[in-house]
Amino acid sequence: MSQQSEAQTPATQAQAQPEMLYLPETMKNWPWPRAINPYYEEVTLESNAWFKSFKPFNARSQYAYDLCDFGEEHLRTGIDLMNVFFVVDEYTDVEPLAVVKEMIGIVIDALHNPSKPRPEGEIVLGEITRQFWARGEKTATPEAAKHFVEAFTDYLNSVIVQAGDRDDDKIRTVDEYLQTRRENIGARPSYVPGELHLSIPDYAFYHPVMKELEYHIADLIILDNDIASYNKEQATGDDRHNILTVVMNQFNLPLPEAMKWVVKYHEEVEAKFLDGLKRVPSWGKEIDDQVAVYIEHIAGWPRCNDCWNFESGRYFGSKGLEIQKSRYVPLLPKRKLATHLHKENVDVPIVDSL
Template sequence: MDPRPRVICLPNTMTNWPWPRAMNPHYEVVKAEVDASFREFKALSAESQEAYDKCDSARLAGLGYPNASREHLRVACELINVFLIVDEYTDVENAAVAEAMVGIVIDALHNPHKTRPEGECILGEIVRQFWARAIQTTSLPFQRHFLDSYTAYLRAVIVEALDRDKAHCRSIGDYIKLRRDTCAAKPAIAIYEMAMDLPDEVFYHPVIVELVECIAELMLIDNDMISYNREQATGDENHNLITTVMVELGLDRSGAMVWAARYHTEVEKRFTDGLAKVPSWGPSTDVLVKEYLDGMATWARANHSWSYETQRYLGTRGLEIQRTGLVPLLPRVNCKASSAGAKVNVADLSMMDATADRKHLEAPDQPNS
C-alpha cells in the first residue's frame, strides 16, 4: 500500500468576488493592545495560548473592518477573541456544560457592569469586559441587533454540542441552516453598525436578511473547506459541510470540495442579484445601507483571506496552499483536553503539519466521476 499522505484539492472560491482584500491601518497597534489584554485573563494554558496566538485573531478584525476607527477596531478585535474563545471552550464540552457556559455568556452581555461570581468560568469576565467597552462608543440600534444575532449564535452552539454528543451528521439542508448561525457571521456583520443608527425596518427587511444569509453561507462554505483538514485531524469533522456532503452524496473529499465550490458560486450570484432588489429608504438612510452592504461583502473576502493567512487552519503553509490549492491530509491526533477546566488544548497546526510529508504534493485525491 502506498504510504504517502493523501492530498486534498482546495478550490479558490473567491477569484471573481468584486470586493478586494484590505487591511485596517490601525491593525498593528490595536493587535498589540488586545493581545496583551487577552493574555491577562489566563484563559488558556501556556501551550494553548502559544497556539492561540498563532491564530492572529486581530488580523481577522483588521481585514474584516478595514475602515473602522482605532476605537471601534479595538471593539472588533475583542469580539473576534470572544468568538474564538467561546468556540474553544464549548467545543470540548458536552451539551449540558456548553449550555451552562452559554448561560454565563448571555448573563454577562445583559449585565456588563455586574461583578462576575467568584470561581465562575472565565468566559463570563471576558465577555463582560468586551461588552462594557463596546456599549460606551456604539449606537443603540447596533447594540440591539448584535445581542439578537449573537444570542442566536450561542443557542446554535448548544445544538451543535447536542449533535456532537450523539455523533450526529445532519443533512446538507439542515446543516447549512444551523451553520448560518454557528459560523457567527451575523453578529460579525452587525459590527458594521457600530457607528450607525440603522433602523429596524432596514435590518429586518427580507431583502437585507437574505443578503446577510448569503454572506453567512459564503463564510461557512469557505471556512468549512479550509478548516476541514484541521477538523478531520482533531476528530471534529461532523460539523463541517465537506463531511455532510460526503455522507449524503457519497462523494470523496475532493468531490465534496468541488460540490462546495459550485454551491459557493451559486450563492455569490444570489448575493449580487439580491443587491439589485434593495429598496430605498431615503437618501440619508440609503448611504448607511450601502456602507452596511459593502461591509458585509468585505467580510466575506476577509474571512477567506484570513483563513489562509492565519495558522489556525493550515499551519504555516497557508499562503503556499492558497497558491497551489494542494493540502496534505493531516494524520489524526488527540489534541483536545477533556474539558475547559484543563484550560482547553488549542490545536497547534504548525506542529501537526510537520508530520505531513511535503514532497508528495503531486498525488491529490481525485473526485468521483
C-alpha cells in the first residue's frame, strides 16, 4: 500500500471532522445578571422526590430526566411547574393529534379542578397536575391564581396545535410560528411564580403595554431556547417547531445565515422591551410597586433561560459549561427516536449518547 493511500488527504481530513454549530452569545448585553435563589438546591430535591413518586418514566428515561436540573413555597411551585412542563412535553411529543387532545383534556380538567379526585386508571398527567396546583394554589393570591390558570390553559391548548403541525408535517412562517410558540414555550405560566404573592388587578396586568413586555420576553426565551435546542432537535427529527428551521424554510437560507437572522431579530426584540419599559402607565403607588416587582421578575427570565440552557444538561449533556465558553458544538448525527414507546416508556434521549 502506498504512503499516499495510507495518509489522509486534506479533503478526507475535512470529512472526518464533525460539522460545528456556532451558538452566538445573544445575552451578552442583557442588563439583568444571573442570580439564583438560596433555597434552590433544597427545594429542588423536594420537588424532584415528589415528581419521581409518580414513576412517569421507565428507568432509562428517568435517568435522562435526572441529568436535567430543573430547580420556600413559591419557589417550590416554580420548580414543580418545570417538572409538569417536562412530563407533558415528553408524553405528548410522540402522540398523534387525537391522543394529544385526550391527554390535554385530562390535564386541563385537573388544573381547573384540583380538589377533584382523578379517575382510577387515568394517565398519570392528571394526578401530577392536580397535586401540583392543589399545592400551588394555596400560596397564591386570587389574582395570581386566576392569571396562572388562564396562562397554563393557553399553553396546554397550544400543545394541541403543535401536535396538529407534527401530524401534518407543517412548518410555519416566522409570524405564524412566533404567534403559537409564544404560548407553546410556556413562558406566560412560568412568569406566575414570581407573581404568586402579588395582587395586580386585571386592568393593570392585562394592559397592552404589560402584555407587550411579556411577549417580548417570551420571544427572547423562544429564540435562545431554539438556538440551544436545535442540535438535539435536528438529530432526533423534532425541529419543525424551531425558529432556525422556520427561518431556513421560509427564506431559503443555510443554517449559518439563519442563525444570523435570529441574532439580529433577538437584538430588535431586546430594544423593543427596553423601550416598552418607558411606556408602562402609572396606577398609583400600591399597584405600581407590585408591577415593578413583576416586571423585574420577567426581565430576569431570559437570563435564567440562557443559563439553564447550558447548566441543566438537557441540550448539551455534561459539556454545557464547556460549550457555553467555546460557543461551538459538534452537529449531532441523525438518530431515530423510538416513537413506538409511549407514556411511562417514552424515549427521553440522553444527550451525551446521541
